[in-house]
Amino acid sequence: MNENIVKKISKLGGNTNHVSGDKSFVLQWQSITFDHYLYDKDWDVYGIDQYYEKNKELYACDKPKFFDQLLTHYFSNHEFPYGQYFFKDWLYTPFKEDSEDYGDLDGFIEEDELREAVEGSEMEFICLFYSYGYPDHYFVCTSDPDQSNPTVYSTDHEVYFQEIESKGKLEDFLDRFMKQEEFLEIVKSYLEENLGK
Numbered sequence: 001m002n003e004n005i006v007k008k009i010s011k012l013g014g015n016t017n018h019v020s021g022d023k024s025f026v027l028q029w030q031s032i033t034f035d036h037y038l039y040d041k042d043w044d045v046y047g048i049d050q051y052y053e054k055n056k057e058l059y060a061c062d063k064p065k066f067f068d069q070l071l072t073h074y075f076s077n078h079e080f081p082y083g084q085y086f087f088k089d090w091l092y093t094p095f096k097e098d099s100e101d102y103g104d105l106d107g108f109i110e111e112d113e114l115r116e117a118v119e120g121s122e123m124e125f126i127c128l129f130y131s132y133g134y135p136d137h138y139f140v141c142t143s144d145p146d147q148s149n150p151t152v153y154s155t156d157h158e159v160y161f162q163e164i165e166s167k168g169k170l171e172d173f174l175d176r177f178m179k180q181e182e183f184l185e186i187v188k189s190y191l192e193e194n195l196g197k
Contacts, residue, residue: 001028001170002148008174012038013075014087025140025147026126030089036075037084038129039183040176045190046082047074052191059191070187071180081132085177088127092139094161095123109162117164118153120144128152128170135163140170 006016009032018031051070052059059066074082093099095111114123120141129138135154144150152167167173178186 001025001150005149005171005174008171011179012174012177013180024142025144025150026091026142029126029128029140032087032089034087036077037082037086038177039074039082039084041178041182042176043083043178043183043186045187047080048187048190052195067184067188071184074183075180083132086130088130090127091142092125092127105161108160114161114164117166119151125153134158135165138167138173 001019006019010016013034013036015033015035016031019028020031021028023031051073055066055069058069074084092101092104094101094104096102111123118141120143122141122143124142125139126142127137127139130136131138135156137155137157137160139153139155140150141153146169149169149171152170152173153164154167155161155164
């Protein structure tokens with residue numbers, strides 16, 4: 001993957017120390033780790049009202065501490081459905097004989113049909129992200145012709161690979177996610193506008 005992608009992932013809090021240009025895209029992606037979730041720029045302040053209610057005394061007397069704790073809470077591996085995206089790195093190989101997924105799409109979509117929507121010599125995929133929204137899965141074809149900046153495709157568990165849409169190149173796709181500072185600015189603005197404080 002190209003240097004801009006690596007930089008964007010680092011700015012989003014991903015550990016890219018083991019990314020090496022001499023590896024395939026799949027191996028590079030699988031060498032990245034996140035210890036927190038991601039939020040897109042269309043995020044709708046899920047859970048902020050409840051978080052504020054539980055911590056309003058802290059907000060009133062120590063806003064910096066309130067916001068530090070809020071970031072720690074949201075950017076952790078919690079169980080709350082806050083509209084976050086989950087970083088993933090698993091392979092999906094429904095047309096590869098003897099793979100765990102082989103035949104998974106039988107009766108739903110043929111490999112040739114998928115080739116009409118997806119660029120790549122083999123219809124094998126790596127899942128990059130999962131979310132609570134629609135669509136909820138984001139994949140890259142492992143044999144995408146542009147291994148430095150492959151195309152991202154979306155699908156949803158309700159219509160798994162029967163409906164697939166190009167979301168553009170990975171480098172641009174990553175721009176949808178907020179850095180922690182951007183997340184904090186949205187929360188601060190929301191609280192000021194809705195609480196008048």
